[in-house]
Amino acid sequence: MRKTKILASLAAVAVLILSLVVLASCSQPQQSSSSKEEKLEVAEVSYTAKETEPFYVLLVGDDSRTGTTEITKAEYADGTGRSDTIMLTRVDPSNYQISLVTIPRDTEDSIGGTPTKINERYRQGGIDDLLNAVEGLTGVRPRYYMSTTFVNFEKAVDALGGLHMYVPYNQSMKDIVSGTQIEYAAGEHDLNGAEALVFARERKKYNDLNPVGGEPLRQSNDRMIVQTIVTKVISNASTASDVARALYPFVNSNWDVDSFAAFVQDFADHASQVKFVSGTGPYDGYTNSTAGWLATRDTETWAKIIEVVNAGGDPNTVLQAPTLY
Secondary structure: OHHHHHHHHHHHHHHHHHHOOOOOOOOOOOOOOOOHHHHOOOOOEOOOOOOOOOEEEEEEEEOOOOOOOOOOOOOOOOOOOOEEEEEEEEEEOOOOEEEEEEOOOOEEEEEOOEEEEHHHHHHHHHHHHHHHHHHHHHOOOOOEEEEEOHHHHHHHHHHHOOEEEEEOOOEEEEOOOOOOEEEEOOEEEEEOHHHHHHHHHOOHHHHHHOOOOOHHHHHHHHHHHHHHHHHHHOOOOOOHHHHHHHHHHHOEEOEOHHHHHHHHHHHHHOHHHOEEEEEEOOOOEEEEOOOEEEEOOOHHHHHHHHHHHHOOOOHHHOOOOOOOO
């Protein structure tokens, strides 16, 4: 019985480490580029004492096809990926509030003066360049980053024993990892890894439900998945710190392992106090002749959103996020 409980705790923290980020479906072709691993230039920050002040974490969903059925396609063969889910996450250890704010992947940006989407900054320049882009857009420089992939997300959800969620729309999509067709109806479900990834990636079926298409609705679902994962993980505080240390190598992050383990344990110890707010940055947009459809780069609205979030408020008071719930 003790072994079973320890394995369950291992799985739980694995999901926190590997799956705070939920991945997006990618509609854009990939191109060859130098390895992102060579560009991870953000200095590691070591905080061994308990965090007491609010800080930001950038959660990134890397849509690389490595380990999936699509890696053999020419446009994905180099293994690079875009940051098709980007969540600017504010953590307040004083009152145990987690604020999840999506940076739309299609947000207007530029590389060398050429218009592009912000998620392309990650593919060409790696996490350090994406952090620069996020700071330029929002005025916030995240202290930490954490990223994961399609394959790691599925494995982590399966290790956790699935996610119990309400799915508001019938799902039907091929699992990108195994190639198996996944179908299930709207309603309450215990989702395994493949089923959860399908829900996280689906956007096209929502295109008629939102004036600017299904992507903002997908991002809303992704934030709900992240909240579900974190809530499940911190419900078991028995071995949280030790397990966080053991599973830390499975995530791409600059978060010092001591600080991360202390954070996991602290929030697990105060699980009943943890609360969430969730929203999005500007997602309306236009078509650019060079870059295709872009979400408008609106730094004024972002400044208002960050002001509200820093005060512990709800970003929906600035910009109402669309939702299927």
